Amino acid sequence: MNVRQMIELLGAFPPDAVVMFEGETGYDAISGITLEPGIQPGMPDEVILHPDMTPD
Template sequence: MNVQQLIKALRELPPGATVLLEGDAGYSPLGGISLQEGEGGMPDEVILLPDMTPD
């Protein structure tokens, strides 16, 4: 999935919904977004970061 596809999918969802990341330990709220610039001809990558605030 690329950024354009992600934005399109998100537009179809309720704007007030919480974004969660699914992982081995369960679900974590989305805490941030990071851009990893591609090198050597590799494409840029967007990394979704979990919220690391203690419960």
Template sequence: MKLGQLIALLKEYPAEASVLLEGDAGYSPLGGLSLIRNEGGLPDELIFHPDMTPD
């Protein structure tokens, strides 16, 4: 999925909805994003990071 596709899809959902990441241990809230700039013709990558704050 490309970032433009993700943005278009997210526009269909309520702005106040929480963003959760699904993993082996259940769900984690989204804690942040990182942009990885690639070279050599490779596309840049957007990395989603879970919120690691203890419950």
């Protein structure tokens, strides 16, 4: 999935809904996002979603 596809899909949901990440231990809220540029010519940039690691 690329950013354009994600934005299109998220556009169908309520704007105040919390975005969650499903991991091995359950669901976590997304606490941040970063851009990692492609490391070699022709490689795509990557958007990294960071889960909220705050203890429950």
